[in-house]
Amino acid sequence: MTKGELIEAVAQRDGFNLRKAEIVVNTIFASMCDALKEGERVEIRGFGSFEVRRYSAYRGRNPKTGDEVFVRAKRAPFFKTGKELRERVNETD
Amino acid sequence: MTKADIVEKVYENLGGFSKKESAEIVEMVFETIKETLERGEKIKISGFGNFVVRQKKERTGRNPQTGEEIKIAPRRVLTFKPSQVLKNSINA
Numbered sequence: 573m574t575k576g577e578l579i580e581a582v583a584q585r586d587g588f589n590l591r592k593a594e595i596v597v598n599t600i601f602a603s604m605c606d607a608l609k610e611g612e613r614v615e616i617r618g619f620g621s622f623e624v625r626r627y628s629a630y631r632g633r634n635p636k637t638g639d640e641v642f643v644r645a646k647r648a649p650f651f652k653t654g655k656e657l658r659e660r661v662n663e664t665d
Numbered sequence: 666m667t668k669a670d671i672v673e674k675v676y677e678n679l680g681g682f683s684k685k686e687s688a689e690i691v692e693m694v695f696e697t698i699k700e701t702l703e704r705g706e707k708i709k710i711s712g713f714g715n716f717v718v719r720q721k722k723e724r725t726g727r728n729p730q731t732g733e734e735i736k737i738a739p740r741r742v743l744t745f746k747p748s749q750v751l752k753n754s755i756n757a
Contacts, residue, residue: 649745660702
């Protein structure tokens with residue numbers, strides 16, 4: 573399901589107001605993106621949490637060529653699935 | 666940032682809808698995502714990232730405290746792969 577399809581699915585559940593669903597979905601992801609940009613943690617109860625993790629620089633290798641490459645220190649988003657969603661995803665039907 | 670902060674932003678951007686209505690539609694978005702993932706279908710949000718359900722095989726693990734061997738049952742787990750756009754903006 574793409575973002576466009578998510579917007580359509582939400583609109584179908586909410587009076588077929590596509591414009592409203594579009595604003596809501598875009599606002600949700602834009603605001604989470606803004607928070608993470610500031611290094612702020614995002615916690616959605618029942619869904620999961622996002623945080624920015626710092627990774628230090630290291631010497632890596634290009635697995636194809638074997639060339640040594642220097643990987644600079646970086647920050648990367650990390651997602652931890654919330655309890656409710658973890659259980660729902662794993663439910664066997 | 667929590668769901669309440671997101672609801673506040675949605676309320677500001679929507680205009681003409683109450684806080685309660687804003688909270689309800691935010692809840693609806695997350696519920697729709699959860700139901701989709703529950704079916705094993707992935708969610709792709711351009712500019713943000715992809716949520717993918719992966720099937721894990723059974724494996725033998727070890728309790729690091731006691732050293733005791735334990736069987737880890739096959740299971741489905743959710744993974745998030747951030748988009749290049751999100752990774753770049755976090756490092757900018």
